[in-house]
Every structure is written in structure tokens, then in C-alpha cells.
Amino acid sequence: MDTAEKLAYVVRSPTEEVLTEEDLRVLFDEGRAIDHYIGFEISGLIHLGTGLMAGAKIADFQKAGITCRIFLADWHAWINNKLGGDMDTIRKVAVGYFKEGMAVSVKIMGGDPDKVRYILGSELYADDPDYWATVINVSKNLTLARVRKSITIMGRQQQEDVNFAQLIYPPMQVADIFSQDLTLVHSGIDQRKAHVIAREVAPKIGRDKPVAVHHKLLLGLNQPPVWPVEKSQMRELLSQMKMSKSIPKSAVFIHDSPEEIREKLRLAFCPAGNIDFNPVLDWAQSLLFRNEGFALEVSRPAKFGGDVVYPTFESLQTAFAAGELHPMDLKKAVAEALTQLLEPARDLFAQPRHAAMLEELREIKVTR
């Protein structure tokens, strides 16, 4: 496989940006082993924006010959008060649930979960005697203002009150990258600030700049806080419109039942004819049509036009924009296709061992 083909895998949807494509091209051309990572706070149930979006890119990366790893950020979750801020709970969930959930997500999107390495944050820190020196080294090259601005990577508002530990989080996230000698760091676009810091700090502390790949965020199913959305503000508002665990109706989880999937999509925000901001279309594009040969099958009563099949996202989008496809029919079709896609995750978590863990997790208070 030549560089162009590999690049195409990296850049394809749902990738939103690569910092920088040129840097990545050089890595491919030199034939160097590329070590990828994506990190997650251990924060509760895995929704499609976490599992499938990351899984999609991991599958692409693997096809491009990149070695992938998933970083289970237990310390970060602890600092950010996830799962009640209880480290024992976080560790248990990380290994017993999160790892399994991410693995099946990778599989669903066409990747090989057995070729993914899973690293627990606390293990990395225990194994690397220089880790905390790296944190300090990174911190010495950051101002307080810069760190404060970067706390949006924790899902916090910039003006929000944070405790001091939360200010240590961004430099730690950057140190994670150097400690693992990563060449390609990956995340949703919401983590961009951390990766930009890593690229800026790298030369100052004698490290190579990692290439950063950011995928777009899956839209939440709920109505955005501002509507209608001006196209010019779309970018700024996008983080508020993303799928969120703390807004239950905005998210479908990887192990949701067919009934839950159907019901959540039924309640989804979906203005007829609108293709600029439409979570249902967005999901179809990002999660369904990326799979080779996928076609969306819509079954509807004859009085509404009868059954139709859309072989490409473009054909679907055009029909919807033209009002040829009613939102309800779209929702039903997408729910059906998603239900099929997520079957492996449902099966996995239906197994007694995993079901128990999931049940336990559902009872643990999910803190923002």
C-alpha cells in the first residue's frame, strides 16, 4: 500500500482535520512504525460518539498499517470527578466495562480489537519513572492562562470554577503522549487544544511533534440550545450540540436495546428538509454510510410513497432536502440500521459477566 492510499484512510470521514497531513506523509514515506493512541476518561456508559466514532477511525488506521492503542485514563477521570470521583470504581469500570465496550465498538466499525493495545493510566505512570518529570517539563512551558483556556478538553466551560487538580489534567494529558512515545495522537475535535499544546511544547522539550488526527463529533439527538443555527457560528456551537451522557436523550449507547434505539430516534430533533443541521442525517452519514456497500432501506406505506432504497448518502441527502423523504421514515430506517449495526455490542453485554458489570455501572451515580 502506498502513501497516498494510507493517507486516504486517515483522512476519510469522520476525520475532520489532520495536523498536519504533510507531517504524516513524511512518516509514511519514511516507512516508520506509527504508534497511535486515543484516550478516554472512564466516565460512564459508552455512547456512539465515543465508541463508534473512535472505532471507525481505529479501523481506518489499522488498514493503513498503524498500530493502535486505547488509553484508559483513570487518573483523568478521577481528577475530573467522574463516577463520583472514586478511583476504585473508576479502575473497576475501566477494565471490566470500558475496555470491553471499546473493543466491541472497534469490531463493529470493521477494525480488529485484538490488535489494539489497552493501557491503563495508572500503569503507565507506575512504569515510567520519568512521567512526573515530563508533566513538570510540559508545565514549565505553559502559562496559567493557557492551561485555563484548555480546560474545555475536560468538558468544562472556560469560565467554570475548577479546582487545582483540574489544572494539572491538561499537562498530564500532554505528558501521556510523550511518555508513550506516540507518533500519532487521535481524539474527537473537542480534544484539539491538548494536542496543539503537545505539538507546540514538543520541540521545546526535545521531542518530535506528534501528528494529530481529530474526528468530528457526532451530533446529539436533542434540539441545539440555539436554533436556528447560523452557519458562521456552527463551529463554536458544535461542542454544545454534541452527544452527551449528561443529556440522556441526546445519546444512544452502544448496548441500547432496539426499543430504546427506536424511541430515542423517534424523539430526535429532525427538521424536515434541513440538511445543514440534522442529527439523524449526521448519524446516517458518519456511522452507516461509511461501510462499503451500505444502502439505507426505507420501508413506508404506499400512501407515503412506498419502499425506497438509498444506495449513497448523497442520494439520501438530496431526497431529504427535496422533501421526498419524511423525517419519520428517515428515523425509522436509521433506527433499524443502527440496531443491526449494534448487534455485537448488545450480544456482548447480554452475556452474564458483562451484563452484571453493566447493571452495576448503571447504578453508580454518573457525575458530570
Place this chain on the structure above:
RNA sequence: CCCGACUUAGUCUAGCCUGGUUAGGGCAGUGGACUGUAGAUCCACGAAUCGCCGGUUCAAAUCCGGCAGUCGGGACCA
């Protein structure tokens, strides 16, 4: 360590000075109506140990004392 301000539903907040109706409102939420979806709109509804402990009083969110938390300032700067 000292001084001051603040603390009312998920959230923002009114009321406190001048004790006394069911502690009011916005946003969020829930249910319904209307739409072949959702949203918008209209109607209805649920939700608050008034930070904690004690005191005064017939009666305390309201007055007094103590404690805690948050924020701001001061002190310390060998």
C-alpha cells in the same frame, strides 16, 4: 491567621433590612393539544430539609450565636 461578602429546586434567581398567606419567577424537565417526526406554539404539571447546628419568639428563609463551604481583601514576605 484576621476582616468582609455570599450560600434558596437540575440551574439562575426573588423574598431577608421592616419576622406572620400554599417560599414567587426564568431556563431546564414531565404530561397533553396541534402537526405523518422532533422542534416551535398553546395548555397543564412535578420539583426546594431556604448550607448545617443551636437560640430568641405564639410564629424564623427572614433576627441572634456558632460551624462549614465558596469568593474577595489583608497579614506573613525571614
